[in-house]
Amino acid sequence: xxxxxxxxxxxxxxxxxxxxxxxxxxxxxxxxxxxxxxxxxxxxxxxxxxxxxxxxxxxxxxxxxxxxxxxxxxxxxxxxxxxxxxxxxxxxxxxxxxxxxxxxxxxxxxxxxxxxxxxxxxxxxxxxxxxxxxxxxxxxxxxxxxxxxxxxxxxx
Amino acid sequence: xxxxxxxxxxxxxxxxxxxxxxxxxxxxxxxxxxxxxxxxxxxxxxxxxxxxxxxxxxxxxxxxxxxxxxxxxxxxxxxxxxxxxxxxxxxxxxxxxxxxxxxxxxxxxxxxxxxxxxxxxxxxxx
Numbered sequence: 001x002x003x004x005x006x007x008x009x010x011x012x013x014x015x016x017x018x019x020x021x022x023x024x025x026x027x028x029x030x031x032x033x034x035x036x037x038x039x040x041x042x043x044x045x046x047x048x049x050x051x052x053x054x055x056x057x058x059x060x061x062x063x064x065x066x067x068x069x070x071x072x073x074x075x076x077x078x079x080x081x082x083x084x085x086x087x088x089x090x091x092x093x094x095x096x097x098x099x100x101x102x103x104x105x106x107x108x109x110x111x112x113x114x115x116x117x118x119x120x121x122x123x124x125x126x127x128x129x130x131x132x133x134x135x136x137x138x139x140x141x142x143x144x145x146x147x148x149x150x151x152x153x154x155x156x
Numbered sequence: 157x158x159x160x161x162x163x164x165x166x167x168x169x170x171x172x173x174x175x176x177x178x179x180x181x182x183x184x185x186x187x188x189x190x191x192x193x194x195x196x197x198x199x200x201x202x203x204x205x206x207x208x209x210x211x212x213x214x215x216x217x218x219x220x221x222x223x224x225x226x227x228x229x230x231x232x233x234x235x236x237x238x239x240x241x242x243x244x245x246x247x248x249x250x251x252x253x254x255x256x257x258x259x260x261x262x263x264x265x266x267x268x269x270x271x272x273x274x275x276x277x278x279x280x281x282x
Contacts, residue, residue, distance in 0.1 A: 043282045
């Protein structure tokens with residue numbers, strides 16, 4: 001018994017300045033229309049947690065080759081500390097069709113690191129990991145003060 | 157021929173799940189062997205390719221670093237439709253970049269004649 005899966009990840013990165021970047025990592029050298037935007041191919045991999053019940057802001061890493069566009073992503077996002085990312089995961093059909101629904105997570109940039117051949121963009125989940133039962137309201141500066149990018153939130 | 161980049165997860169039950177990481181085949185390999193090739197032009201009166209030309213080309217493309225196009229002569233012995241797979245012009249075949257997988261291996265047969273083994277790999281550029 002065997003089954004085959006084809007997973008494509010779409011990332012939309014909103015840097016602090018400049019225009020948004022749209023990349024996908026499955027359709028090699030192709031540009032795919034997804035959610036009304038064109039996603040070009042980039043050989044990246046996403047690694048890390050998505051969310052947890054403990055609201056501990058899981059970390060996700062996007063690893064790219066140290067190419068010109070990856071360096072531009074870091075520079076425009078002020079070292080990836082001021083960028084936002086939407087990561088959409090889709091299970092592609094054998095015929096290459098992209099389903100319209102699937103997991104989607106929002107992240108905020110917390111930094112980047114360089115090595116001789118790769119660039120890692122580090123993100124944390126954007127308050128998605130809040131436990132069930134938490135009032136369905138948004139945390140803003142108005143009700144909790146200045147929000148740090150890294151935090152452990154506990155309610156008493 | 158290349159293959160789709162994929163990984164296999166095999167459960168203890170024996171059930172397997174294969175995940176494809178891309179929609180195009182990559183990792184093409186072509187092995188070439190030249191027997192009794194003249195070391196330089198003087199050996200066969202300049203009528204044949206020589207070991208020196210292979211080594212010159214290896215140096216021109218910076219060893220295993222740069223890619224190059226396969227000359228049409230390399231696939232002349234094949235039918236044109238089969239050759240298209242190696243040139244990357246078949247419908248099912250991506251446009252691959254060829255490069256040396258490792259330095260050519262030269263084995264001397266006698267003075268002026270050598271056997272040469274060349275291994276090429278075809279990959280998809282990002």
